[in-house]
Amino acid sequence: MSWYAPPPMVDSQVHTEMPASLRRRIVTEWSRANKRGQPVDCFLEGPCFDQTGNLFVVDIPHGRIFRITPAGAWGLVVEYDGEPNGLALHPDGRLFVADYKNGIMALDPAAGRIEPVLTRRNSERFKGVNDLIFARNGDLYFTDQGQTGLHDPTGRVFRLCADGRLDCLIANAPSPNGLVLSRDEDVLFVAMTRDNSIWRLPLLADGSTSKVGRFASFHGTSGPDGMAADEAGNMLVAHASLGAVFVLGPQGEPVARIASCRGRTVTNLTFGGPGGRSLFITESETGTVLRAAWTSSGIGGASSFRN
Numbered sequence: 001m002s003w004y005a006p007p008p009m010v011d012s013q014v015h016t017e018m019p020a021s022l023r024r025r026i027v028t029e030w031s032r033a034n035k036r037g038q039p040v041d042c043f044l045e046g047p048c049f050d051q052t053g054n055l056f057v058v059d060i061p062h063g064r065i066f067r068i069t070p071a072g073a074w075g076l077v078v079e080y081d082g083e084p085n086g087l088a089l090h091p092d093g094r095l096f097v098a099d100y101k102n103g104i105m106a107l108d109p110a111a112g113r114i115e116p117v118l119t120r121r122n123s124e125r126f127k128g129v130n131d132l133i134f135a136r137n138g139d140l141y142f143t144d145q146g147q148t149g150l151h152d153p154t155g156r157v158f159r160l161c162a163d164g165r166l167d168c169l170i171a172n173a174p175s176p177n178g179l180v181l182s183r184d185e186d187v188l189f190v191a192m193t194r195d196n197s198i199w200r201l202p203l204l205a206d207g208s209t210s211k212v213g214r215f216a217s218f219h220g221t222s223g224p225d226g227m228a229a230d231e232a233g234n235m236l237v238a239h240a241s242l243g244a245v246f247v248l249g250p251q252g253e254p255v256a257r258i259a260s261c262r263g264r265t266v267t268n269l270t271f272g273g274p275g276g277r278s279l280f281i282t283e284s285e286t287g288t289v290l291r292a293a294w295t296s297s298g299i300g301g302a303s304s305f306r307n
Helices: 029-034
Strands: 013-017 044-049 055-059 064-068 074-079 084-089 095-099 103-108 113-118 129-134 140-144 155-160 166-173 176-181 187-192 197-202 213-217 224-230 235-239 244-248 254-259 266-272 278-283 288-293
Touching: 044 084, 044 095, 044 266, 044 278, 044 288, 055 084, 064 084, 095 129, 095 140, 103 129, 129 176, 140 176, 155 176, 155 187, 166 187, 166 197, 176 235, 187 224, 197 224, 235 278, 244 266
Parallel strands: 084 129, 176 224, 224 266
Antiparallel strands: 013 288, 044 055, 055 064, 064 074, 084 095, 095 103, 103 113, 129 140, 140 155, 155 166, 176 187, 187 197, 197 213, 224 235, 235 244, 235 266, 244 254, 266 278, 278 288
């Protein structure tokens, strides 16, 4: 397929949207910083399934995490003083949360209790963590984005090892956001939102990274956000201003484009449904979760639920 030919289009549909009774159209600290002080009734992110088919999403500006049952019922799990963004399911059933204000948190969904896991590095607060993913060995990779960008390429990517060691893999990232591991977990891919690109980080045997390169480039007023991978070797990238999920092949070539049937702020996605062949996508501005059929099952650990 030529880079200049548009990739095939895949349609999406509305799976569910936040009920009006749960929306809060008020100005928050988050909306003052990110939406020019405009009131925001919700901003959904971080879709993540548990092992029984419940879908969890976060509402960043209002510090809330919701559970959506397979039947489509919304329930508040926790509301607290934070800005939850990414979610990842730990094998023990807890949800790990990348919280912009507080660092890495852990949520017990049954008890509705959230507590800190990692709030500082060397006594310094993080810039603002954004997303996270577990490797099969229990290592946790997460991005520290803050307000970085091309003007200030000081975002960081960390690995919290299962034994408690914290490694900084890179510290010159312009707005590191979503991330996904390769099938063999020897490469980490990171969305650099303000660079409008995906970076490729080879993971070396000694725990470091080298020869970091740009894997794919995009355009638009925002950039790539959350990511996922499928068993066919494709990478699926939510773009936060182009209103679509872009599917890239193993060399970054365009494979397909999954269009939003609602707004253009497509921020994150996860696999689920029968055989793990459906995509569940957050369209944040409208508070909607979209659904689209896909040809391959997802990979990436516990965040991909299959029934």
